[in-house]
Amino acid sequence: MARKRILTALITIALTASSLYILERLLMPKYVSAIVEGSLVEEYYSEDKNHDVIFIGDCEVYESFSPITLWEHYGITSYIRGSAQQLIWQSYYLLEETLKYEKPEVVVFNVLAMKYDQPQKETYNRMTLDGMRMSLSKLKAIRASMMEDEKFVEYIFPLLRYHSRWSVLTAEDFRYMFRKDKLFHNGYYMRVDVRPVQTVPKGRKLADYRFGERAYYYLDRMVELCKENDIELVLIKAPSLYPYWYDEWEVQMEEYAAKHGLLYINFLELIDEVGIDFSKDTYDAGLHLNVTGAEKMSIYFGKILRDTYRLKDRRDDPELSRLWQQKAEFYYAMKESQYRELEEYGYLKSLGARPPESTAAD
């Protein structure tokens, strides 16, 4: 009798928990069309985790480097752990998590995030954190990232955050409940469309150019973490023209790198060397590079990585070659389909781009 009761209780609890889990999966945003950036972080877990280089940072990493190009030109394996407006503490904890899976030779961090000393927007927090697997690093990242009106428990049980989506569910939500197709190329978000740079406003004067204490704190910890794990940390500033990168910021980064013996590269100063043409190599007028820009960046930066850190060319490993062959096929297939879409509609409709006529000032 008692055993029967316990059994009933267990079954009831299991049923309740699993149905709530299914509900949660259903109600969470899927990020498979238009705003795909929310899927960036989770794609990492299904990868073979054996990379020479790990990139961390915001859109300035996942739009500026193409791991496929790095492989094809230098035999370097790499992965980009970036997401939209990824804040520095998020980058730090993502790195901490990554190091539990693998130990790369080099970690590359894009320093634009230094400008944010406080959490900025719940939506961005969510896009970065919801995709992370449950771990201590994730919990710490949540604590560091929460805005005032956010609740910790709503990150642990996202159902509590997304429950109100019940009235806006689409077929997509059902289709991608448990499985999503791959959208990115080792963390690289491909865009083939072009929107040339016209004007870029000058930076407004600031009262205080010094990066915040919190930002420095996490940068210090990042340096520490890499040192402990015997990893080379490289700081970069991607060649995005906006948001404005102040000279005062540049000085601070140069000084920081010198003090800690780090390599720091500001690609804004190397636009000509890299060969970036802002009338062709950007898809949103200078904020983000498109695929031609990212490939140029990869070729240029890959050489530095190879020469400075003597990264081995791994193309003679048959196992790896086969794996990367598949990745390359996916890469070129997507490129082709994006060009096709561009030709058909004039813009990348599936990725939420705007039709060209609406780009003019209204």
Added chain:
Amino acid sequence: MKRFSIIIVLSLLMSLLLTGCGGSAQPAAGDNPGEAGDEKPAGYVFETEGVVIAMHAEVEPILQKLGEAMEYFEAESCAFQGMERVYTYSGFELHTYEMDGTDYVAAVVFLDDSVSTKEGVYLFSGLEDVLAAYGDGYTKTNDMYSYEQDGSRLSFLVENDEVTMIEYMAVTE
């Protein structure tokens, strides 16, 4: 009886004291006798050629009055979280932010001394002009003097006793 009156009076005094340390909160009777809200633009307001630009105001009607901008720039934020737009007019820049599909005024930044604040401070005015016009209720970060009022912040950068930057900014409490 007398003793009791004293006890009562003392106790009342004590209760007054007690309530005195109750901390701060809005007066409970906030919406009582004679409080009418009228919809004037709040905070620091920039005015140029008869066009009033208040922070957090809807941009559309302002743009119509200002006419075509000399230059226009837009920056889409990552993952479609709203568009930042910058319109350049003679003498100043108008920055906007987007919320739920509508653009609002985010900032006005002075470009030269052809425009002035409503209270008459220009670029290249002296610090004393700023203090004379706005008083000493500022907060100072390095060389930046900022005044806040109802969701707006008016800032002056004063270098070598000369105002080198003036900007109005929308702030959220």
Added chain:
Amino acid sequence: MLFASYGFILFIGLLFIVYYSIPKKYQWQLLLGASYLFYYFSGPENLLYISFTTLSTYAAAVKISDMHRVQSQYLASHGDGMSREEKKAYKASVKSGQRRWLLACLILNFGVLAITKYSNFAIANINWALGALGSGTRVSFLQLALPMGISFYTFKTMSYIIDVYRGKYPAERNPFKLALFTSFFPQLVQGPISRFDNLSRTLFEQHSFDSRNVSRGLQRILWGFFKKVVLADRMLVAVNTIIRNPDTYQGAFVFIGMLFYAYQLYADFTGGIDITIGTAEVLGIKVEENFKRPYFSKSTAEYWRRWHITMGTWFKDYLFYPLSVSGPMLKFSKYSRQKLGDGLGKRLPVYVSTIIVWFTTGLWHGASWNFIVWGLLNGAVIIISMECQPLYDWFHGRFNVKDSFWFRLFQVVRTILLMSAIRMFDCYRDVPLTFRMLGTMFTRFDAGELSLEALLGLGLGLPDYAVLLLGLMALVSVSLAQRSGSVRDKLAGKPFVVRYAAYYVLIVSILVFGAYGIGYDASQFIYNQF
């Protein structure tokens, strides 16, 4: 701490576990600790107020009770040797001593309530009067925080001291027990206003874990959360849109707003009480009901016997009754009977008391003219219906409709509409605006305005209205079922699968359809600040 918050759920979850794992004799002490902790979360300085009320009431009650005891002892030993007059004089002297303590206690505690809650209202009126007299001086407002639940615990303790004074029961000798009675956390925020003799029966007892009680309590908590989080907080969006934009929403919209607010307030208030009573039930403590299907009432008087019951009985026992038998009132009664005869002359004193009680009730609800007018209108409706009694009698003698379903339905609907209309006074910004808005229901009522787009413009989508409609059906069905006994008892008789399904549906509806989290304002219980 709000009931509808993760913090509260965690709080009671932990409390339940600890409560049933410690030795039973410490249970009430744990509750006291928990209650003070709960109160601490709402603002540490509030602890000062509640301790003050507890201590002053404790001391006065013990003093009064001691006098009772001394008196009976004295009379027992000396009584034989005393003449009647001597006894009477002795009793009177004791009584007057007790009365002083009672008065001191009442003045003190109502004084704190008055100062924290009403001083700014008084100042606003003084300033208005100064302005009207052409004076330029103004009194500045006090910066006082209204301690959470002060109206509720003040009423609780004052009923206790009056009962002790009346000799209904002896004073509680353990100050900590009185502290628990005063601060018992489930009813701190919004009542019910329990009486000491009633609540103390189960509050200080030792409770062993009783799965029936616990599951009944949990069911009640869930039901409360459902009403509050799914229905009330959702409806609040539309109510706010209407009452905050009186220039846009007039006529038919005022009518809609009235109905929506009736729905919202009912779901919010009764939902909160369900959480209170359910929480107490899980702890093995019995808190009396505060609502008895009020929207099924056939008259205003009946409505007030079924809505916020403990408040109504409080005013009856501690204001209406003493007022009616007070010296001045008896004198007035005599006078009015002499001048006006046995009919109206007899009723008039009752009416005066009624008006005073409703004025006070309004004031208790909130420090503004809105509530005072609201209270007075309630009183007026009750008096008018009493005056019209002969008319009703004549009508019912003439037409035999009294027991017909349709006539009763008419009465119920009439009462709901009347109460809802009067209730609009606690919505709109001020009294004149409320009159104006209620007026537009008659002057420019256009049902054609209530298009689907207009309703969707109130901030709720079609799915929201669907939820609210289903919720309304659930509320009505439960109320109908309750007429023949407790719904939870009925449920307990059903097979396991049915019970489980009921739990499951409630939990999932709260989780999914609840109007909580980012995008919704965490709206406080409407009665919180009273």
